[in-house]
Amino acid sequence: MMAGKPTLQExxxxxxxxxxxxxxxxxxxxxxxxxxxxxxASLMRMFMNAAGLSTH
Incomplete structure (x- = not known):
């Protein structure tokens, strides 16, 4: 029996x-x-702002 495959009963x-x-x-x-x-997304925006890139 395969460990990852659910049985019919399950x-x-x-x-x-x-x-x-x-x-x-x-x-x-x-x-x-x-x-x-x-x-x-928030972390990426924070790092981009810290690197001097702005979203507007």
């Missing part, structure tokens, strides 16, 4: 979880990615 168990719980995970992952992108 897939069926995941599908039985309530919709709000599955959507909650989706929302958390999406929010986390947006926050991470904002942090990276």
């Amino acid at each position: 897939i069926e168990a995941a599908e039985k979880k309530p919709l709000w719980q599955r959507l909650g995970w989706l929302a958390m992952i999406w929010t986390g990615s947006v926050v991470a992108l904002f942090i990276v």
Whole structure:
């Protein structure tokens, strides 16, 4: 059995979880990615400003 591949029982168990719980995970992952992108963009802007480059 492959370690990374979920079994049929695990897939069926995941599908039985309530919709709000599955959507909650989706929302958390999406929010986390947006926050991470904002942090990276802010750091890049800060370093560009420190190097003498301006955004306007």
